[in-house]
Amino acid sequence: MSPLNFDTHFQDLFDHSSDLIQFLDMDGKIITANPAWLYTLGYTLDEVRGRSIYDFMMPATQEHYRQYRADVVKLRQPGDINFNLLSKSGDEVVVEGQVGCVYQNDEPQYTRGVFRNNTQKRAAAMAMAKNERWLATIINNAPSAVVIINELQIVLEWNPKAEAIFGYLAAEVKGRPLADIIIPENYRKAHARGMAHFLATGEGPVLNKTIEITALHRLGHTFPVNLSISDVKTETGWIFIAFIADITNFKKLQEEVINREAQLLQSQLMNDKQDEFLSMASHELRTPLTSMKGYLQLMQDTTDESVETDSAIFLSRAMTSISKLEKLISDLLDVSKLKANRMEYFMEPFDIGELLQECVENLQQTTISHHLNIVQSLQQVCVADRLRVEQVITNLLSNAVKYSPDAQEVQAGLQVEAHEIIVYVRDFGIGISQEDLANLFQRFYRVETNARFQGLGIGLFLSKQIVERHQGRIWAESIPGKGSCFYFALPLNPGTTISTSE
Ligand code: ADP
Numbered sequence: 001m002s003p004l005n006f007d008t009h010f011q012d013l014f015d016h017s018s019d020l021i022q023f024l025d026m027d028g029k030i031i032t033a034n035p036a037w038l039y040t041l042g043y044t045l046d047e048v049r050g051r052s053i054y055d056f057m058m059p060a061t062q063e064h065y066r067q068y069r070a071d072v073v074k075l076r077q078p079g080d081i082n083f084n085l086l087s088k089s090g091d092e093v094v095v096e097g098q099v100g101c102v103y104q105n106d107e108p109q110y111t112r113g114v115f116r117n118n119t120q121k122r123a124a125a126m127a128m129a130k131n132e133r134w135l136a137t138i139i140n141n142a143p144s145a146v147v148i149i150n151e152l153q154i155v156l157e158w159n160p161k162a163e164a165i166f167g168y169l170a171a172e173v174k175g176r177p178l179a180d181i182i183i184p185e186n187y188r189k190a191h192a193r194g195m196a197h198f199l200a201t202g203e204g205p206v207l208n209k210t211i212e213i214t215a216l217h218r219l220g221h222t223f224p225v226n227l228s229i230s231d232v233k234t235e236t237g238w239i240f241i242a243f244i245a246d247i248t249n250f251k252k253l254q255e256e257v258i259n260r261e262a263q264l265l266q267s268q269l270m271n272d273k274q275d276e277f278l279s280m281a282s283h284e285l286r287t288p289l290t291s292m293k294g295y296l297q298l299m300q301d302t303t304d305e306s307v308e309t310d311s312a313i314f315l316s317r318a319m320t321s322i323s324k325l326e327k328l329i330s331d332l333l334d335v336s337k338l339k340a341n342r343m344e345y346f347m348e349p350f351d352i353g354e355l356l357q358e359c360v361e362n363l364q365q366t367t368i369s370h371h372l373n374i375v376q377s378l379q380q381v382c383v384a385d386r387l388r389v390e391q392v393i394t395n396l397l398s399n400a401v402k403y404s405p406d407a408q409e410v411q412a413g414l415q416v417e418a419h420e421i422i423v424y425v426r427d428f429g430i431g432i433s434q435e436d437l438a439n440l441f442q443r444f445y446r447v448e449t450n451a452r453f454q455g456l457g458i459g460l461f462l463s464k465q466i467v468e469r470h471q472g473r474i475w476a477e478s479i480p481g482k483g484s485c486f487y488f489a490l491p492l493n494p495g496t497t498i499s500t501s502e
Contacts, residue, residue: 020115028053042088058084073101073108094122145244151237153178165246167218184216207231223248279336282329293322331458338465345385352382356414359393370401376413382421388466395459396425396486402453404429420489431480
């Protein structure tokens with residue numbers, strides 16, 4: 001095999017070089033270009049030979065190239081150049097390399113350019129730069145503090161949220177050890193131990209989960225944060241990305257909720273205790289009262305009532321007081337029954353006009369100050385618990401008398417409207433303000449300014465419960481200083497069952 005001659009050597013290099021090689025005459029016309037040049041730009045040699053190099057160059061880089069080439073020719077010192085060629089299909093080809101000039105008798109003859117195709121490298125660099133910008137946008141706008149440290153715990157990244165939460169600017173903390181900045185002194189040793197343990201074993205119990213810890217602010221105070229750390233292995237070692245959220249407000253809110261719940265529980269307990277006490281107390285009170293009433297009745301039986309002796313008068317007064325006490329105790333018992341859902345109802349048909357009449361007559365016997373008038377009535381069969389409805393009417397009538405000390409009349413009435421029986425009791429007494437009207441039917445509610453009138457504030461509460469268990473409604477209208485009118489309505493054709501909800 002004969003050794004290749006020098007020309008063949010160069011021809012082979014020219015043909016097989018991966019670099020783009022071009023020869024131009026001094027006017028910039030292409031003398032020749034190698035296969036890599038032609039292949040990259042998509043031309044045949046015939047298509048380019050004799051044409052200006054500037055026909056194959058991106059306009060933006062033409063002037064730069066022209067200047068560079070002129071310098072090379074003049075100064076004979078080739079340097080590096082970057083410029084962009086243009087392929088047949090219109091793609092930009094980014095190249096980097098050198099141009100040299102060949103002289104004969106000091107006269108420049110032609111130039112030779114050798115370039116690397118950097119298109120992909122440039123695209124990758126641009127994509128990387130874009131990714132970095134994109135990442136920076138995300139980190140800068142993250143709702144949490146983002147702090148990145150390396151395995152020496154040096155802060156690499158500190159986003160604006162971290163600046164806001166910890167009070168340090170990025171420029172102040174980047175390059176400093178994290179432990180000195182945001183970890184409270186008493187946690188620093190544990191943090192260093194954890195880091196050393198991770199680097200030695202790859203185990204990090206706090207990694208990749210959210211934990212609640214205490215952080216240190218620039219001003220020296222500590223505050224609670226949620227912290228999630230991810231570990232990432234890079235070419236230069238481990239980095240740790242921490243996402244940190246200030247949870248001071250959340251903790252405050254949580255504490256408030258817990259306190260409120262505790263208070264609620266406490267008041268619920270108090271309520272339960274009150275109910276229990278109410279039920280026990282009323283039972284305990286009723287037993288001696290029943291025997292007192294029995295003895296008084298025995299005495300009454302042995303006393304001649306036709307003769308108005310002192311003892312007969314005292315006995316009758318004692319009996320009246322005992323009846324009042326009995327009524328109070330039975331109301332209290334009713335309240336505890338209601339709370340425990342143990343109130344029983346016995347539904348029966350009866351004439352409600354007759355019942356109203358009876359209630360008015362009974363109450364009239366206990367008062368001489370007022371005249372109780374039925375101003376409207378009719379015979380109407382009603383299906384309800386007669387005793388409970390009597391309790392409601394009597395309660396409204398006695399309130400009307402009690403809260404109209406300067407009046408002489410109380411009116412009662414009964415009418416049927418649409419599908420309801422409406423009973424009302426009107427007085428000309430002290431009246432009730434709008435604010436109190438809204439609360440009257442609550443348990444133990446009493447109008448503050450009415451302390452001079454005795455009562456427990458349960459009559460209207462019981463009345464409302466009774467009426468509502470009959471699927472009815474109860475309400476009041478009033479003008480302070482002029483008087484009030486209380487109404488209750490029962491359905492004309494009640495359902496066969498009593499409503500059991502409170
Ligand atoms: P009590 O009369 O035992 O206090 P009630 O539940 O019957 O309890 O009444 C609740 C409150 O409503 C009373 O304390 C009183 O202030 C007010 N009230 C009830 N009826 C009348 C009325 N006819 N006129 C003015 N105020 C009334």
